[in-house]
Amino acid sequence: MIRTALVIGGGVGGMSASLALAKRGVSVELIDIDPQWRAYGAGISVTGLSLRAFHDLGILDEVRAQGYVGAGIRLRGADGSLVMESPPVPADVAPIESSGGIMRPVLHAILQKEVRKAGIAVSLGIEPTGLEETVDAVRVSLSDGTERTVDVIVAADGIQSPTRKTLFPDAPAPRFTGQGCWRIVADRPAGVDRPEMYIGGPVKLGVNPISQDKLYAFILEHVPDNPWYAEEDMLPHVAKLLEPFGGDIADIRAKLGPDSLVNYRPLEWQLLPLPWHKGRVVMIGDAAHATTPHMASGAGLAAEDGLVLADELAKTDDVEAALTAFGERRFERARMVVENSVRIGEIEMAGGNQMDANKMLGGTMQRLKEPY
Numbered sequence: 001m002i003r004t005a006l007v008i009g010g011g012v013g014g015m016s017a018s019l020a021l022a023k024r025g026v027s028v029e030l031i032d033i034d035p036q037w038r039a040y041g042a043g044i045s046v047t048g049l050s051l052r053a054f055h056d057l058g059i060l061d062e063v064r065a066q067g068y069v070g071a072g073i074r075l076r077g078a079d080g081s082l083v084m085e086s087p088p089v090p091a092d093v094a095p096i097e098s099s100g101g102i103m104r105p106v107l108h109a110i111l112q113k114e115v116r117k118a119g120i121a122v123s124l125g126i127e128p129t130g131l132e133e134t135v136d137a138v139r140v141s142l143s144d145g146t147e148r149t150v151d152v153i154v155a156a157d158g159i160q161s162p163t164r165k166t167l168f169p170d171a172p173a174p175r176f177t178g179q180g181c182w183r184i185v186a187d188r189p190a191g192v193d194r195p196e197m198y199i200g201g202p203v204k205l206g207v208n209p210i211s212q213d214k215l216y217a218f219i220l221e222h223v224p225d226n227p228w229y230a231e232e233d234m235l236p237h238v239a240k241l242l243e244p245f246g247g248d249i250a251d252i253r254a255k256l257g258p259d260s261l262v263n264y265r266p267l268e269w270q271l272l273p274l275p276w277h278k279g280r281v282v283m284i285g286d287a288a289h290a291t292t293p294h295m296a297s298g299a300g301l302a303a304e305d306g307l308v309l310a311d312e313l314a315k316t317d318d319v320e321a322a323l324t325a326f327g328e329r330r331f332e333r334a335r336m337v338v339e340n341s342v343r344i345g346e347i348e349m350a351g352g353n354q355m356d357a358n359k360m361l362g363g364t365m366q367r368l369k370e371p372y
Contacts, residue, residue: 001028001315002151006140007130007164010037010357012299013285014156015111016306019057021154022118024314026294029148030115034239035125039108042183042263043101043216045195045208045293050300051095056307058093062110067102068209077085078201078249085194096369099296100196101208101216103185107299128163131281133286138280152319153281154309156302159270167278174268177292177345180223182238185261186252190214201244204348207252217242218251218293226266234262265290271338275329277323284309289334294341295364301334304372333372340364 005021007014010032018030038168044056051069054060063069073090075086076082089097115122123142130141131153139149155163159174188209196207204220219241231236235256276283285302312326313319340360347357 001317002319004150005029005151005152006031006148006153007154007156008157009158009285009287010034010112010124011039011156011285011302012107012111012156012330013287013305014154015115016053016057016259016303017154017156017284017309018115018120018306019111019118020306020310022120024310025108026310026313029121029123029150031123031126031142032127033127033129037112037124039105040263041104042185043208043210043214043263044104044107045099045101045218045296045301047099047296047300047365047368048094048096049297049372050303050325051098053300053307054304055095057111057114057303059061059110063100063102063107065109066106066211067100068211069100070096070194070209071098071193073099074194074196076198076247078197078198078245080198080245080249083199084091086296093264101195101210103210103214105217106211131166133279134184147282151280152313152323155281155283155287156285156306157287159268161283161292162284163281164272164287165271167281167283168272171272172270174290176226177267177342178222178226178349179267179292180221180226181261181265181267181293182219182221182234182241183216184238184252184256185210185214185216186255188198188213189248192248198245198249199354203229203241205242205245205249207248217249218349220267220345221273223266224349229264235260235263257324269338269342271335274327275324276327276330280319282309282323282324282326288330289338291334291338292341292345294344295337295361295368297337297341297368301337304333305330308372333368336364337369 007030018028072086074085126142126144132139195208207217273290284305312322344357
């Protein structure tokens with residue numbers, strides 16, 4: 001078992017890896033380039049695979065308390081009329097059978113608290129400036145002029161990962177899908193007790209509870225020219241996208257104002273071919289497999305990565321063998337999510353049969369219930 005590890009990146013993947021390694025007795029230091037260690041974005045959906053990983057990390061109770069965990073789904077027409085809803089599910093179902101939502105900064109804060117509680121060293125406002133392999137370790141130079149020599153480096157530094165670009169300069173760059181995702185946070189009507197999807201409208205629209213009194217709405221828009229939006233233009237644009245919808249959406253739209261939280265990002269994806277490591281440096285999370293949100297599984301996959309990496313490193317003193325096994329264990333699962341998510345987006349943009357997209361989504365989610 002390795003004794004020391006440096007984790008680059010303090011997001012979901014990096015914190016999950018740090019916690020999983022620390023629980024196995026590894027001395028871990030986590031570094032992040034942001035001096036404030038912030039999380040950006042609005043609400044995110046979490047499916048059963050994410051909730052199972054949160055359970056295994058020991059944070060599910062906090063996610064339940066500060067987010068929203070339920071089960072089932074409801075479909076509505078663009079006018080808000082009920083089309084279909086899944087039957088109620090008992091409250092004591094296993095996490096993998098549940099779903100929910102949470103504010104990204106809230107999830108970030110829950111993980112931060114666990115990292116501090118675990119005694120993991122956290123260094124902020126720094127980034128790697130150089131890597132050097134030695135016979136039985138790896139030395140990293142940092143931007144504050146210091147160095148670390150550790151057994152393993154875990155790169156969880158996101159879709160634009162500088163570490164990936166350094167180690168694998170010929171790897172494919174992230175690709176824009178042609179869609180953009182808008183997210184807004186609003187008061188949650190009492191009747192919204194599960195994810196709701198609005199069908200038949202000009203854009204894909206859904207809402208999901210993220211706490212006892214809040215929800216977030218997401219809108220997927222076809223934007224093939226990948227436009228940039230000034231902050232002052234975001235709220236009017238969202239209001240226009242919501243205009244064709246009735247029911248609760250009409251009320252949400254009417255209450256939009258200067259204090260409304262609106263977030264936008266163009267949807268990109270990338271999938272690093274194996275190997276996901278070079279020497280004693282390994283890529284996880286979005287640095288290895290960044291997906292679009294169509295399956296709400298990006299955070300869950302990143303958390304799973306951290307758990308599986310710690311598991312493989314605990315099996316052998318051969319770091320090369322452990323990192324190889326990690327990549328081989330994770331690649332097919334990540335590939336399935338990334339490629340199927342992108343395909344669902346393509347069907348939506350082409351105006352294809354939504355039933356085909358739903359069938360692909362349902363089949364993939366069923367497979368993701370298998371142990372990671």
